Amino acid sequence: MTTVNRVFNFSAGPAVLPLPVLEQIQSELVALPGVGMSVLEISHRSKTFEAILAKAEADIRSLANVPSNYKVLFLQGGASLQFSMVPMNLLGQGQTADYIDCGSWAEKALKEAKKVGTVNVAASTKGENYSRLPKQSELTLTPGAAYVHVTTNNTIEGTEYSTLPQVGDVPLVADASSDIFSGPVDVSKFGLIYAGAQKNIGPAGVTLVIAREDLVAKSAGNKALPTMLNYSVHAENTSLYNTPPAFGIYAMGLVIKWLLDLGGLPAIAEINKRKAAKLYAEIDRTGFFRGTANKDDRSLMNVTFRLGSEELESKFVKEATAAGLDGLKGHRSVGGMRASIYNAFPEAGIDALVSFMQEFERKNG
Amino acid sequence: MTTVNRVFNFSAGPAVLPLPVLEQIQSELVALPGVGMSVLEISHRSKTFEAILAKAEADIRSLANVPSNYKVLFLQGGASLQFSMVPMNLLGQGQTADYIDCGSWAEKALKEAKKVGTVNVAASTKGENYSRLPKQSELTLTPGAAYVHVTTNNTIEGTEYSTLPQVGDVPLVADASSDIFSGPVDVSKFGLIYAGAQKNIGPAGVTLVIAREDLVAKSAGNKALPTMLNYSVHAENTSLYNTPPAFGIYAMGLVIKWLLDLGGLPAIAEINKRKAAKLYAEIDRTGFFRGTANKDDRSLMNVTFRLGSEELESKFVKEATAAGLDGLKGHRSVGGMRASIYNAFPEAGIDALVSFMQEFERKNG
Numbered sequence: 001m002t003t004v005n006r007v008f009n010f011s012a013g014p015a016v017l018p019l020p021v022l023e024q025i026q027s028e029l030v031a032l033p034g035v036g037m038s039v040l041e042i043s044h045r046s047k048t049f050e051a052i053l054a055k056a057e058a059d060i061r062s063l064a065n066v067p068s069n070y071k072v073l074f075l076q077g078g079a080s081l082q083f084s085m086v087p088m089n090l091l092g093q094g095q096t097a098d099y100i101d102c103g104s105w106a107e108k109a110l111k112e113a114k115k116v117g118t119v120n121v122a123a124s125t126k127g128e129n130y131s132r133l134p135k136q137s138e139l140t141l142t143p144g145a146a147y148v149h150v151t152t153n154n155t156i157e158g159t160e161y162s163t164l165p166q167v168g169d170v171p172l173v174a175d176a177s178s179d180i181f182s183g184p185v186d187v188s189k190f191g192l193i194y195a196g197a198q199k200n201i202g203p204a205g206v207t208l209v210i211a212r213e214d215l216v217a218k219s220a221g222n223k224a225l226p227t228m229l230n231y232s233v234h235a236e237n238t239s240l241y242n243t244p245p246a247f248g249i250y251a252m253g254l255v256i257k258w259l260l261d262l263g264g265l266p267a268i269a270e271i272n273k274r275k276a277a278k279l280y281a282e283i284d285r286t287g288f289f290r291g292t293a294n295k296d297d298r299s300l301m302n303v304t305f306r307l308g309s310e311e312l313e314s315k316f317v318k319e320a321t322a323a324g325l326d327g328l329k330g331h332r333s334v335g336g337m338r339a340s341i342y343n344a345f346p347e348a349g350i351d352a353l354v355s356f357m358q359e360f361e362r363k364n365g
Numbered sequence: 366m367t368t369v370n371r372v373f374n375f376s377a378g379p380a381v382l383p384l385p386v387l388e389q390i391q392s393e394l395v396a397l398p399g400v401g402m403s404v405l406e407i408s409h410r411s412k413t414f415e416a417i418l419a420k421a422e423a424d425i426r427s428l429a430n431v432p433s434n435y436k437v438l439f440l441q442g443g444a445s446l447q448f449s450m451v452p453m454n455l456l457g458q459g460q461t462a463d464y465i466d467c468g469s470w471a472e473k474a475l476k477e478a479k480k481v482g483t484v485n486v487a488a489s490t491k492g493e494n495y496s497r498l499p500k501q502s503e504l505t506l507t508p509g510a511a512y513v514h515v516t517t518n519n520t521i522e523g524t525e526y527s528t529l530p531q532v533g534d535v536p537l538v539a540d541a542s543s544d545i546f547s548g549p550v551d552v553s554k555f556g557l558i559y560a561g562a563q564k565n566i567g568p569a570g571v572t573l574v575i576a577r578e579d580l581v582a583k584s585a586g587n588k589a590l591p592t593m594l595n596y597s598v599h600a601e602n603t604s605l606y607n608t609p610p611a612f613g614i615y616a617m618g619l620v621i622k623w624l625l626d627l628g629g630l631p632a633i634a635e636i637n638k639r640k641a642a643k644l645y646a647e648i649d650r651t652g653f654f655r656g657t658a659n660k661d662d663r664s665l666m667n668v669t670f671r672l673g674s675e676e677l678e679s680k681f682v683k684e685a686t687a688a689g690l691d692g693l694k695g696h697r698s699v700g701g702m703r704a705s706i707y708n709a710f711p712e713a714g715i716d717a718l719v720s721f722m723q724e725f726e727r728k729n730g
Contacts, residue, residue, distance in 0.1 A: 006401050007401035022403050026394035029387060029391035036370050036371050036374075038382065040382055076446075076610075080593050081442075081593045115590075203405040203406075205613055226446075226449035227445070227477060228448075241445070245610065247612065326401070327411075
């Protein structure tokens with residue numbers, strides 16, 4: 001493999017992927033070993049692809065200890081399409097779905113659900129710019145709700161649940177796009193977990209859905225629902241109802257394998273905690289930088305921080321980019337800086353950013 | 366680039382891609398030149414990706430001479446999701462959509478449309494196993510219909526329109542998944558064209574939609590429609606409402622560039638005609654093989670044929686596969702053999718198949 005010049009990529013998603021995964025994709029891109037065709041060319045009905053799909057699912061089940069009464073689906077459309085599919089499949093007539101409005105993406109999910117049925121906003125921190133997560137005591141939950149929807153990590157605002165909301169027997173549905181498999185997860189605590197792949201587990205274009213069978217069964221035989229939006233159809237066809245995003249599934253499989261080889265979710269959790277701790281320590285060190293998220297709710301994935309003025313922030317981003325630290329500009333809706341440091345983000349990049357921050361403070365403090 | 370052993374891939378989709386495209390993807394897979402990040406890792410809001418997207422669109426406009434009052438969209442979900450999006454966006458209350466039921470995929474489109482609104486089956490050749498296309502004189506069109514839906518190439522049955530149905534002022538909506546950009550197209554004859562990429566223009570996971578602006582505008586401000594299924598939203602956001610299938614768009618762009626470099630649609634049409642003619646000539650040569658599609662409706666993309674017995678067909682497919690001719694088994698719903706010979710399928714593969722057929726006939730005839 002030729003050595004290539006790679007920058008440190010702090011993008012919020014699509015985001016950095018493990019270099020060994022990229023190298024494997026590269027090495028077999030023109031023809032999969034022993035197959036004579038590229039993974040981009042093989043039929044989704046071929047034994048080769050069926051094996052890729054089965055391996056990806058088996059490795060996900062192994063990595064996250066997914067109980068046998070949960071389906072693992074590979075879909076398209078990202079979390080944004082899940083915002084509609086979740087209520088279209090799970091929110092029956094006469095039922096209410098509870099939504100925890102804890103961030104910009106949570107609000108989008110909530111808006112789509114309102115098109116489908118009755119929604120109760122269980123809590124909202126929108127008035128505080130979503131700088132903190134609602135507390136358990138603030139939740140107004142509907143008895144017998146169809147489900148409670150939560151966004152486990154809020155990419156834009158830099159907050160993340162370290163303890164899940166308690167919702168009793170009601171199914172918890174989670175958009176885990178930006179923290180999935182960043183640490184151990186008890187899948188049995190959820191009714192359904194969904195995640196666009198492009199942050200922690202692969203390239204854009206494939207969406208992972210892990211759903212309890214009784215929830216999947218809700219849409220069985222539902223002839224009114226567009227077939228492509230029906231969880232039950234995708235489950236019955238093991239994600240092969242139509243041509244799946246084959247390359248995305250293949251790449252996700254390699255990322256999952258990389259996580260397993262690394263020691264699984266406990267191992268990546270340790271690395272992620274160490275990376276985030278280094279960065280937050282620097283943010284908190286002198287007061288020159290200022291973290292924007294409530295300290296108790298700080299995300300290990302998206303570290304949001306600001307400087308004294310927007311001019312200084314522009315300068316910071318510009319000089320960081322020139323120094324090979326790419327993608328540090330905060331989301332356009334909140335400004336400031338954001339360092340997205342997902343599973344595949346290398347610790348050396350954290351060290352480089354911390355050094356850059358210290359140098360920047362020395363020059364501009 | 367190391368030489369790799371590649372087979373001839375007759376798969377109906379995902380299908381063979383141009384080798385130079387695969388080699389370019391491979392060469393820059395770990396880091397795009399001058400960018401330091403893989404195309405799998407770059408933000409969809411980055412200048413790099415915006416340039417990839419803009420170039421893909423510009424090249425498509427150039428290749429197919431797309432009029433300026435048409436939008437070019439890159440979506441997810443394949444043709445199967447378009448089966449629902451088309452009526453959800455274009456079929457208003459009190460309106461009727463005409464569907465030409467000319468193949469197995471046309472029937473699927475029709476079934477999804479019926480969930481959304483009023484549908485008239487303008488003609489059907491289902492009773493003849495879709496072995497021919499309905500004639501113009503057989504069409505029962507609804508005056509003032511919202512649109513007429515047609516499948517321009519029927520992948521499973523091996524039929525293809527060489528002359529479009531005449532539908533007057535009613536917008537013609539075409540599923541062109543299996544023959545898009547296989548020859549010159551007058552886009553102005555259509556209201557909307559859609560195509561899953563994985564046959565003629567790229568890998569699975571990205572769907573091309575080319576739609577006239579007045580049709581796109583029909584869903585503007587439609588708050589009831591799921592946002593992700595709204596053409597108008599995708600058009601307003603230049604396919605960047607949410608994270609797009611970035612890799613698929615990049616790969617499609619390279620395939621389009623390859624077509625342009627080859628001489629565009631007239632050039633590929635000549636190649637496709639020559640390839641198909643060689644194969645049909647062999648099928649018709651002695652009567653040992655039998656084409657299944659009506660001769661006037663024969664597809665240049667999917668060549669379907671049978672042998673005297675299913676045993677002999679199994680033997681043919683098995684021995685062909687062993688000889689490096691992969692994917693010749695017909696669709697499970699019709700049996701027999703199918704040679705899918707899309708744009709990127711090399712002429713040398715046709716010659717190899719013809720030789721194999723002659724040899725097979727000599728041994729088994």
